[in-house]
Amino acid sequence: MNWKPKRHLVLSAIYLILLGIANTTFAQAKKLFPEPPGIVSYTYRNNFAENVPATLDLIKENGITDIEFSNLFNQKPENLRRMLDERGLKCSSYGVSWESLMEKTEEVAVTAKVLGAQYVRVAGIPHTKGAFTLNDAKLAVAEFNRVGKILKDKYNLDFIYHNHGFEFEPYEDGTLYDYIVKNTEPQYVSFELDILWAFFPGQNPAQLLDKYRSRYKALHLKDLKKGVTGNNSGGTDPNNDVVLGSGQIDIPAVIKSARRANIKHFYLEDESSTSVQQVPLSIQYLNNLK
Numbered sequence: 001m002n003w004k005p006k007r008h009l010v011l012s013a014i015y016l017i018l019l020g021i022a023n024t025t026f027a028q029a030k031k032l033f034p035e036p037p038g039i040v041s042y043t044y045r046n047n048f049a050e051n052v053p054a055t056l057d058l059i060k061e062n063g064i065t066d067i068e069f070s071n072l073f074n075q076k077p078e079n080l081r082r083m084l085d086e087r088g089l090k091c092s093s094y095g096v097s098w099e100s101l102m103e104k105t106e107e108v109a110v111t112a113k114v115l116g117a118q119y120v121r122v123a124g125i126p127h128t129k130g131a132f133t134l135n136d137a138k139l140a141v142a143e144f145n146r147v148g149k150i151l152k153d154k155y156n157l158d159f160i161y162h163n164h165g166f167e168f169e170p171y172e173d174g175t176l177y178d179y180i181v182k183n184t185e186p187q188y189v190s191f192e193l194d195i196l197w198a199f200f201p202g203q204n205p206a207q208l209l210d211k212y213r214s215r216y217k218a219l220h221l222k223d224l225k226k227g228v229t230g231n232n233s234g235g236t237d238p239n240n241d242v243v244l245g246s247g248q249i250d251i252p253a254v255i256k257s258a259r260r261a262n263i264k265h266f267y268l269e270d271e272s273s274t275s276v277q278q279v280p281l282s283i284q285y286l287n288n289l290k
Helices: 007-019 041-050 052-061 077-087 098-103 105-115 134-155 176-183 205-211 251-260 275-288
Strands: 038-040 066-069 090-096 119-122 158-162 190-194 216-221 265-268
Touching (some): 052 077, 066 265, 077 090, 077 105, 098 105, 098 119, 105 119, 105 134, 119 216, 134 158, 190 205, 205 251, 216 251, 265 275
Parallel strands (some): 038 066, 038 265, 066 090, 090 119, 119 158, 190 216
């Protein structure tokens, strides 16, 4: 018989082998975090697109129970929540596009509640590529304050903005990112620090955490390949995402600052084409930190 295994089953087998390398599944790393790190669904976007239940199984097999979804992968929120509940998994953060949040705020909020999320996240601001301006930042401030108030007052949800690198254009004695943080209302607008997209445009993620510690609620753990030069474009080759600790970012310093900032949610994110292989190695790295 000519039998060819499905791709997701092959990946699952590879994943289980790799788990032999990182079989502690955050056992030691739990000491560093208030909760074991979760994962961003974008890390397994190709796997999710092929088979949602199998991908959730892969996540669970790696000892991860918390997921930040940035896509429903053609699932109804109720169905996705059911699959999470069946596996003892949870969704703590739900990421959507700028357009969805600004134009369909109520719908997004209802979906977040169904999923069980506490955070609603946006990871971009409309602007001309390569030319993020003060007017763009002012638009973000006004809209973030507006939707953040709706989400908090009506749904008891927290709005968080995820930086993507382009926000760090110089402005006065700082950057436009500083302008956004300083001009948004803390009770309605919080932030999620993507450490790669802070480091890539030349910022120090640990220093940002110390500077705005009361504003950060979540953090993306990722690392940038050695030798890669950054800029303010907000884009780089996804395969420049490497195993934690093997790149340019000082991960221990970031974690120490994040702990001082009392950040509760840490999410592993790996945008590379080899994320299935790399995530267990990143877990192993975190487990070996003191």
